[in-house]
Amino acid sequence: MKKGSASYEFVKGLWKENPVLVMLLGMCPTLAVSNSAINGIAMGLAVIFVLVMSSLIISAIRKLIPSEVRIPSFIVVIATFVTMTDLFFKARYPDISKALGPFIPLIIVNCIILARQEAFASKNSVGLSLVDAIGMGLGFTWVLFLLGTIREILGFGTWFGHPVLGGWFHPLIVMILPPGAFITLGVLVGLKNMIKKES
Amino acid sequence: MSLFIIIIATVLVNNFVLSYFLGICPFLGVSGKASSAIGMGFAVTFVMTFTAAITWLIKYKILIPFHLPFLEYVSFILIIASLVQFVEMFLKKSVPGLYRALGIYLPLITTNCAILGMALLGSLRNYNFIENLVFGFGAGIGFTLALVIMAGIREELEFADVPKPLQGAGITLILAGLLALAFMGFSGMISGG
Numbered sequence: 383m384k385k386g387s388a389s390y391e392f393v394k395g396l397w398k399e400n401p402v403l404v405m406l407l408g409m410c411p412t413l414a415v416s417n418s419a420i421n422g423i424a425m426g427l428a429v430i431f432v433l434v435m436s437s438l439i440i441s442a443i444r445k446l447i448p449s450e451v452r453i454p455s456f457i458v459v460i461a462t463f464v465t466m467t468d469l470f471f472k473a474r475y476p477d478i479s480k481a482l483g484p485f486i487p488l489i490i491v492n493c494i495i496l497a498r499q500e501a502f503a504s505k506n507s508v509g510l511s512l513v514d515a516i517g518m519g520l521g522f523t524w525v526l527f528l529l530g531t532i533r534e535i536l537g538f539g540t541w542f543g544h545p546v547l548g549g550w551f552h553p554l555i556v557m558i559l560p561p562g563a564f565i566t567l568g569v570l571v572g573l574k575n576m577i578k579k580e581s
Numbered sequence: 582m583s584l585f586i587i588i589i590a591t592v593l594v595n596n597f598v599l600s601y602f603l604g605i606c607p608f609l610g611v612s613g614k615a616s617s618a619i620g621m622g623f624a625v626t627f628v629m630t631f632t633a634a635i636t637w638l639i640k641y642k643i644l645i646p647f648h649l650p651f652l653e654y655v656s657f658i659l660i661i662a663s664l665v666q667f668v669e670m671f672l673k674k675s676v677p678g679l680y681r682a683l684g685i686y687l688p689l690i691t692t693n694c695a696i697l698g699m700a701l702l703g704s705l706r707n708y709n710f711i712e713n714l715v716f717g718f719g720a721g722i723g724f725t726l727a728l729v730i731m732a733g734i735r736e737e738l739e740f741a742d743v744p745k746p747l748q749g750a751g752i753t754l755i756l757a758g759l760l761a762l763a764f765m766g767f768s769g770m771i772s773g774g
Contacts, residue, residue, distance in 0.1 A: 406606075406609060407606070409602075409605035409609065410602045410604070410606070410698075413605060414601070453662075454659070454662055457658055457659075457662065458655060458658075461654050462655065464654060465651060465654050465655065468654070469651070483705075484701040487653075487654050487701055488603075488701070490654055490658050491658070491693070491694040492694070493606055493692060556762070559761075559765065560602065560761040560765070561758040561761040561762040561765065562758070563602070563758070564755065564757040564761055565754070565755050565759075568750075568752065568753070568755035568758060569751070569755070571751040572747040573746070575745075575746035575747075575751065576746040579745075
């Protein structure tokens with residue numbers, strides 16, 4: 383796979399340039415909403431939607447935006463889609479909307495989205511930007527899902543709300559509290575570096 | 582009394598960085614040296630206090646009377662972006678010393694999620710004007726505190742023997758976890774908040 387081809391732009395977000403584990407972007411939602419697998423997936427899907435729609439719009443109008451005001455223009459486009467997502471969650475999934483709290487509106491300042499607009503969508507065609515956005519969004523989602531799974535199983539002994547560990551297991555409450563989030567993500571970043579070095 | 586509780590709650594008990602996970606990017610990025618951590622902390626506190634005042638006025642004097650609550654996010658982020666720009670111009674003209682000290686940290690603040698997070702949390706909690714102002718100030722001080730403590734630890738870390746794969750981001754996150762554990766000692770000091 384060579385740089386610039388559609389398959390390369392798709393796969394890089396999943397592993398080699400993973401937004402969370404390698405580029406350390408979007409840490410706030412990653413840490414805050416990964417206390418259960420379902421929250422991780424919901425957040426991931428919301429980010430994929432906003433990322434894909436903003437990349438589409440911005441790569442389509444990239445030649446019309448003067449470069450001096452590009453950042454405010456990106457933010458307005460992103461904020462519009464985030465408002466839509468937030469209203470959708472509030473209407474259809476009020477429980478998840480409550481659990482994610484202010485972290486849905488905070489997608490506006492999620493560095494992943496702005497970084498992809500600045501680094502990719504504002505310089506590439508609509509097709510490539512779409513592929514890049516989906517790849518990056520999925521890369522973000524799987525890390526969130528994994529983190530949510532680890533923390534939910536160790537912290538509650540459940541997975542998607544169903545008990546998976548027997549009665550002998552004492553939930554480690556610290557895993558669902560802030561320290562558990564920081565430490566689990568730190569270990570994951572370390573593991574990623576270890577695997578990268580061996581291959 | 583309640584204003585005092587808001588300050589203690591935002592600085593220690595519900596520290597923005599360590600228990601709300603807001604402003605993690607600058608927390609990881611700028612906490613390498615204590616001097617830059619202090620500069621960043623002051624810039625953020627400054628902008629946060631102003632943001633708290635202006636977003637409150639926008640919400641209660643414009644958005645609610647004109648039935649435009651769906652514009653909340655768009656208007657808040659635009660206010661923050663223009664406020665950062667304005668603060669930058671103001672400092673450059675009238676307090677050049679402080680401007681030079683803050684330097685490159687000012688423009689970075691726009692995308693700091695702690696600022697928008699503070700504006701949104703304050704709006705969710707229906708604070709009155711003074712409470713919101715104190716909340717914004719406390720959030721900034723809490724951010725500065727976490728950043729400076731972390732920078733102090735990381736300066737010492739340069740002499741430690743960290744396993745190779747954990748060097749850099751890995752060990753910083755684990756340290757943040759331990760720091761968060763320490764800050765959890767404050768929980769229960771104030772209920773709610």
